Amino acid sequence: MNYRIPRGTQDILPEQSRKWQFIEQKIHDLCNRYNYKEIRTPVFEQTELFARGVGDTTDIVQKEMYTFDDRGGRSLTLRPEGTASTVRSFVENKMHGWADQPVKLYYVGPMFRYERPQSGRMRQFVQFGVEAMGSADPAVDAEVIGLSMDFYRELGLSNLKLVVNSLGDKESRNNHRNALIEHFEPRISEFCADCQQRLEKNPLRILDCKQDNDHELMATAPSILDYLNEDSTDYFKLVQQYLADMDIRFEVDPTLVRGLDYYNNTAFEIMIDGEGFGAITTLCGGGRYNGLVEDIGGPTTPGIGFALSIERLLMALEVQEISLPIEEGLDAYLVTMGEQAKAVSPKLLHGLRSKGLAVDGDYIGKKMKAQMKAADRQKAEFVLLLGDDELAEDNIMVKEMATGEQKQVPLKEIAEWIISQR
Structure with missing residues (x-):
C-alpha cells in the first residue's frame, strides 16, 4: 500500500x-x-x-x-x-x-x-x-x-x-447588538443560512461573514464605536x-x-x-x-x-525574502583511512561530542574522496584526517576547510584545539 x-x-x-x-x-x-x-x-x-x-x-x-x-x-x-x-x-x-x-x-x-x-x-x-x-x-x-x-x-x-x-x-455590546438586529432583520433572508442563524444568537458575527461581505447592508451597519x-x-x-x-x-x-x-x-x-x-x-x-x-x-x-x-x-x-540567521554546519568531520583508524572512530567521535562539539563521520564505508565531499556538504569547519599511521603516532591531521591549511595535532588534544579556534 x-x-x-x-x-x-x-x-x-x-x-x-x-x-x-x-x-x-x-x-x-x-x-x-x-x-x-x-x-x-x-x-x-x-x-x-x-x-x-x-x-x-x-x-x-x-x-x-x-x-x-x-x-x-x-x-x-x-x-x-x-x-x-x-x-x-x-x-x-x-x-x-x-x-x-x-x-x-x-x-x-x-x-x-x-x-x-x-x-x-x-x-x-x-x-x-x-x-x-x-x-x-x-x-x-x-x-x-x-x-x-x-x-x-x-x-x-x-x-x-x-x-x-x-x-x-457588556452594556455597550448589548446596545450594539440590538442595533445590528434592527438593521439586518428586515432583509436577513438575503443573507446566507449561517448569518440567518447568527441574527439572534450573535449578530456581530454577521459582520465577519466572508460570503456576504459585499452586501450593501454591510457597509451601512451600525458601528460599535457609536455605542460605546x-x-x-x-x-x-x-x-x-x-x-x-x-x-x-x-x-x-x-x-x-x-x-x-x-x-x-x-x-x-x-x-x-x-x-x-x-x-x-x-x-x-x-x-x-x-x-x-x-x-x-x-x-x-x-x-x-x-x-x-x-x-x-x-x-x-x-x-519578503528574509533569511533567518541560522547557524549551520559541523565543527568537524572525521575522515578515517584504514581498519585501525575506523575501529577507534566511535570512541573519538563520542569524546568530541561530550566536549560540546558538533561532529560526524562516515558509517557506510566511503572512500576518502567521498568522505571529504560529505564533509563539504555538511559544512564542516574542520576535517579530521585519521589514518593508521597517524594513529600509531597518537596524532591526527586537521584541515581547515575555508583555507585548506593543514596541521598535525596530538590526538588527545584535538577537542581542546578545535574549541580554541572558535
Missing part, C-alpha cells in the same frame, strides 16, 4: 525544521523579556470546553472541530485554538490565587481545524499564543500588542499594519494613548470583528501587505476576553491575549 500524508498536514523536513527551531527560540527569548511563562496543555480536551469557551455560534465549533468519542463514551476534541485550554488550566489550577498577578502565560503547539487546505491554512497548524489574566489595566492590552509587534519586527518583517478596535463592555459607553470609550482611548507612547503605529477600524465569541473591549489584528499574499493578509489576531474565565467556571477575572500561525509567519518571511 502506498501511504501518503493526510490532507492538510505537512512533514517538516530538516532544512525547514531549523527555521522552526530558530523561531521557537525567538519566542522563548522574547516572552522571557516580557516575563511571560510557558504553559503546555493537552492536545485534546472535553468538547464542551470549546463549545462554551470559543462559542457555539463560531465556524470553529459548528464546522471545523475534530471531535470523537473515546472508549469511555466521552466526547473529546483536538484543540482548535489555545485560549480555552489555557483558561481551563488557569481555573483548574487556581492561578487566580497566585501572588503575582496578572498571570502571564504563553504557548507554542499544534492546533487542529477541519478547513479547506490552502496556502497558509492547514488542518494541523502551529500557534504561538499569549494570555494575560488578572488585570483590567489597558496598559496590559498595549503590552500584549507590543509583544506581538516586537516578534514580527525582530524577525525582520516590514509592511506591517496594526488595526485596532473596541467591541465594548463612557467607560468603554475611556478604556479604548487609553489603549490608543499607550500604543502611541510606545511609538507603535496603528489604525482604528470599527469594522474589525474577531471570529471568536469571547472577545470584548480591545480587539486587534496585525496584517502584512505584499506581493505573494495578494490582498492585505492577517498574520496575528487577539483581544480582551473579560468574562471568559467565569464562563469556564472560574471567578471574575479579566484577560487578554493573541495567537498567530507559525506557518503564515514562514510564508511572510519567504515573500
Whole structure:
C-alpha cells in the first residue's frame, strides 16, 4: 500500500525544521523579556470546553472541530485554538490565587481545524499564543500588542499594519447588538443560512461573514464605536494613548470583528501587505476576553491575549525574502583511512561530542574522496584526517576547510584545539 500524508498536514523536513527551531527560540527569548511563562496543555480536551469557551455560534465549533468519542463514551476534541485550554488550566489550577498577578502565560503547539487546505491554512497548524489574566489595566492590552509587534519586527518583517478596535463592555455590546438586529432583520433572508442563524444568537458575527461581505447592508451597519459607553470609550482611548507612547503605529477600524465569541473591549489584528499574499493578509489576531474565565467556571477575572500561525509567519518571511540567521554546519568531520583508524572512530567521535562539539563521520564505508565531499556538504569547519599511521603516532591531521591549511595535532588534544579556534 502506498501511504501518503493526510490532507492538510505537512512533514517538516530538516532544512525547514531549523527555521522552526530558530523561531521557537525567538519566542522563548522574547516572552522571557516580557516575563511571560510557558504553559503546555493537552492536545485534546472535553468538547464542551470549546463549545462554551470559543462559542457555539463560531465556524470553529459548528464546522471545523475534530471531535470523537473515546472508549469511555466521552466526547473529546483536538484543540482548535489555545485560549480555552489555557483558561481551563488557569481555573483548574487556581492561578487566580497566585501572588503575582496578572498571570502571564504563553504557548507554542499544534492546533487542529477541519478547513479547506490552502496556502497558509492547514488542518494541523502551529500557534504561538499569549494570555494575560488578572488585570483590567489597558496598559496590559498595549503590552500584549507590543509583544506581538516586537516578534514580527525582530524577525525582520516590514509592511506591517496594526488595526485596532473596541467591541465594548457588556452594556455597550448589548446596545450594539440590538442595533445590528434592527438593521439586518428586515432583509436577513438575503443573507446566507449561517448569518440567518447568527441574527439572534450573535449578530456581530454577521459582520465577519466572508460570503456576504459585499452586501450593501454591510457597509451601512451600525458601528460599535457609536455605542460605546463612557467607560468603554475611556478604556479604548487609553489603549490608543499607550500604543502611541510606545511609538507603535496603528489604525482604528470599527469594522474589525474577531471570529471568536469571547472577545470584548480591545480587539486587534496585525496584517502584512505584499506581493505573494495578494490582498492585505492577517498574520496575528487577539483581544480582551473579560468574562471568559467565569464562563469556564472560574471567578471574575479579566484577560487578554493573541495567537498567530507559525506557518503564515514562514510564508511572510519567504515573500519578503528574509533569511533567518541560522547557524549551520559541523565543527568537524572525521575522515578515517584504514581498519585501525575506523575501529577507534566511535570512541573519538563520542569524546568530541561530550566536549560540546558538533561532529560526524562516515558509517557506510566511503572512500576518502567521498568522505571529504560529505564533509563539504555538511559544512564542516574542520576535517579530521585519521589514518593508521597517524594513529600509531597518537596524532591526527586537521584541515581547515575555508583555507585548506593543514596541521598535525596530538590526538588527545584535538577537542581542546578545535574549541580554541572558535
